[in-house]
Amino acid sequence: MIIYRYLSREIFFSTFAVAIVLVPIIVSGRLINILTRANPGEMDLLFILELVAYRLPSMLMLTLPLALFLGVLLAYGKLYLDSEMTVLRASGVSSKQLVGFALGPAIGGALIVASLSLYISPIAFQALELSYAKRDALNELDTLTAGRFQKLPDGRTVYTSAFLEQRSKMDKVFIAKVNKDSDKLEISYSDSGAIQTNADGRRYLVLQDGYRYTGTPGMADYQQLKYFKYGYLLPERKLVIDTSDPWSKSTLELLGSSSPELIAELQWRLSLPLLAFVVVLIAVPLSRTSPRQGRYSQLIPSILLYLVYLSLLMSARDKVDQGGSVGLIWIVHAVFFVYGMSLIFFDQFWIKSLNKLPNMSSLLKRNK
Secondary structure, three states: OOOHHHHHHHHHHHHHHHHEEEEHHHHHHHHHHHHHHOOOOOOOHHHHHHHHHHHHHHHHHHHHHHHHHHEEEEHHHHHHOOOOOHHHHHHHOOOHHHHHHHHHHEEEEEEEEHHHHHHHHHHEEEEEEEHHHHHHOOOOHHHHOOOOEEOOOOEEEEEEEEEOOOOOEEEEEEEEEOOOOOOOOEEEEEEEEEEEOOOOEEEEEEEEEEEEEEOOOOOOOOOOEEEEEEEEOOOOOOOOOOOOOOOHHHHHHHHHHOOOOHHHHHHHHHHHHHHHHHHHHHHHHOOOOOOOOOOOOOOOHHHHHHHHEEEEHHHHHHHHHOOOOOOOHHHHHHHHHHHHHHHHOHHHOOOOOHOOOOOOHHHHHOOO
């Protein structure tokens, strides 16, 4: 138990350190993607942070298996580099026992990924769809920023110097729009404006004590109208939540579905915890290294192996999404599981096979 606690603690700290590095990178990438796709003034900072928070569980589903994989590689690789593994092997700890010591963190990581993929992530995506629906249901004026000219979807450019009384009133309002029928510019300016609702439930932006100018830019044909009150009818927008996306459906809804798209989503959710478990079985024998090789000698090949594993899973998921057999996903898992078990139980075979391969230095000597 002392050895198990020691190795588990090393794996935990290494995994946590890798996750601390990976998560900000992935979140910043997602944040940049959102910012590049958003129009100026369309999203405020609070809404963007809300989107990133709701997408965080889906990011962690793919980040945690990689962090666990690299954590085992770094933790066990450090023990090999510091000759601690030599002491453990001399004390009677076999390579199979080393795998057994890593099963605890592997099962714990798989359970965390399972909770994220099967329960937390669908709830987060449902909340994300609700946020989008609430955003779409907002009135155009609700997205305005005081002290800034903003162009609305209907072509109007609106400016207000300040919002008052919880955004129910506006100070110094400017509205400009080109009439599509007459190609004339319509400009309205008032000292104040307020949102009012009539008896039919329709909402109006009512401007008070202002002027309205109509004319053609560059021509001296402008007409001036002074008004005490002038109302703009605000469009009606209803709260519509999109529930058709498979990733926003609960796992119970996916269980009885016959749609290939929903079946692929269910199999993907079930396969991610198994991914976290299998990569640990592969990482333990791959972490074997010597002080001459260095701590990070196996890191790049191992990451490439993980990327191949994940890419094959994604390709199999796409095939299932298009109507292919569900067994494609599990064949990929079976192949890498067998590969991991062969590394554990037939490690001498792989070592001898790799030793037979010519290294770069011998090839260079032959060329000379």
